[in-house]
Amino acid sequence: MNKQSKPADAPSAHEQLNPYISARREWNERYGDYVSQAKNWRIVAVLSGITAVMAVAGVIYIGAQSKFIPYVVAVDQHGSAVAAGIADRASATDPRVIRSLIGRFITDLRGVISDQQAEKAAIDRVYSMLPSGAASTTVISGWFKDQSPFSRSATETISVDVESILPISSKSWQVDFRETARSPNGMLLSKKRYRATLTTQLSPITNEQLIRLNPIGLFVTDISITQIL
Structure with a gap:
């Protein structure tokens, strides 16, 4: 004779007769899931609150930082001040x-020097920084044609003392320098001060010979020179 099996979760006879056990079982079945879900939501709410507090604190910290942008101002020995730009701006080239x-x-x-080979090397370095077709190339070629250092070296030598090099903008520079002229026997002929304004640009170089003369690819695209009286 087959016996009918009782379900595993069916209450026992004792549980059916005990009203407290039956009530607890019914409460667990009806409200247990709600309590568990509420606990999980409380944990999520606490974590969200902590995240929000950290975000607000970060915004307050960033807002409290200084908004002043420092500028560097360079002053030469003659009292001329030139703004050198924003201090925290980095440059790819020193x-x-x-x-x-x-x-x-x-x-x-x-x-102007008396050594012809040294003079030629100096001129080569000048042309290594002049891009083809630029205004500076035309100006300087005309200067060398009218004031050939090879011809001038027979009657005088010129030593150049650069006094200051100050940036006007990211591409323009102001250079103050002094020229001292002497005769071949060393007698002082004159001293004159000049100011040059140069416009420059950086361009990559692939020619190995040119790299030796102009390693960073700095080119002078325009130049003007005036005497300071």
Whole structure:
């Protein structure tokens, strides 16, 4: 004779007779899921509140930072002040390298020395910083034609002392320099001060020979020189 099996979750006879156990069982079945869900939502709410507080604190911190933008102002020995730009602006090329090349450019351009080979090397360095077809190339070629250093070296030498190199903008520079002229026997002929304004640009170089003369690809695209009286 087969016996009918009783479901595993069916209440026992004792549980059916005990009203407290039956009530607890009914409460668990009816409200247990609600209590569990409410607990989970409370955890989510607490985490969301912490995240919101951290976000607000971050916004307050950022808002409290200084909004002032510092500028560097360079003053030369003659009292001329030139704004050098925003202090926190980074440059791909060290400005000291650019200043050095500009100073060398002016010295090579305006100097006159008796050593012909050294003079030729100086002129080569000048042309290594002149792009083809630029206004500066025309101006400087005319200067060398009218004031050939090879011819002038027979009667005088010119030493150049660069006094200041100051940026006017991101591409323009102001250079103050002094020229001292002496006769072949060393007698002082004259001392004159000049101011040059140069416009520059950085361009990549692939020619190996040119890289040796102009390693960072700094080119002078325009130049004007006036005497300071």
